[in-house]
Amino acid sequence: MNAFGLIQIGLILSSTTIISSPQCNHLPLQQRKVIENSLRLLDKMGKEFPQQCLREKMSFRFPTQVLQPRQKETVGVAIEEILQHIFYIFSKNLTLAAWDRTVLDQFQNALYLQIEQLEACVIEKHTQHCWSKDVSRLKLKKYFRKIDCFLKDKQHDLCSWEISRAEMRRCLQLIDKVTRKLKN
Incomplete structure (x- = not known):
């Protein structure tokens, strides 16, 4: 199975999860680093x-409300899904991106490890307000679909990749901001 298939499975599995493990109490600090x-x-x-x-x-227009849920535990699920989408975007046709391939590989590996770390802290639990039924999840999917369509429309050219890289930087900065708040 390729990375895309694994990410799709991860997106499906993360749709009904919340963070609950006591070993993950230090996750916000680890995530920040x-x-x-x-x-x-x-x-x-x-x-x-x-x-x-x-x-x-x-x-x-990143849907910032997805990182401001009522329950602290669901923030981790949102972050995991965002990282999976970023990983998917950066696993696309990168031939026209003028990037350092070694650093790109390191970035992809870091994303993958972050996703795995979050998944290790997540257990399957069905609730009345399941993440998969949440409007926030749909907003995230729509947001990343816009980026994916933008890349396809521009035929994955240099500028579309640079614009997407800037947007992914913004996503990571928003996650960083949220994880700093979780620590407090």
């Missing part, structure tokens, strides 16, 4: 944003 590393790799992967791509920039 890994997110900070991922942000460094994302920056190191490419150069500065190309000036010729500024006119193509667009707003994908």
Whole structure:
């Protein structure tokens, strides 16, 4: 099974989970360190944003409410799903992206390890307000579908990848901000 298939399975499995393990009490601090590393790799992967791509920039409008759920435990599920979507985006046709391949591989590996770490802290539990039925999950899917369609429409060209990289940086910064709040 390829990485795409594994991510799809992960998305399906994460749809009915919440974080509950006592061993995961330190997860927000661990997540912050890994997110900070991922942000460094994302920056190191490419150069500065190309000036010729500024006119193509667009707003994908990340649904920030998905990281502000009522229950603290569901934040981890949301983060896991976001990371799975990012992993999927960065597993696409990268031939026109002018990025350092070694750093790109490190970034993909870091994402994969983050997803695994979150999955290890998640157990399957059906609740009345199941994540799969949540409007937030649908908003996330719609958001990442826009990015995926944007890349396809632009035939995965350099500018579409740079715009997507900037957007993924924003996602990781939002996750970092939330995990800092969880620590407090």
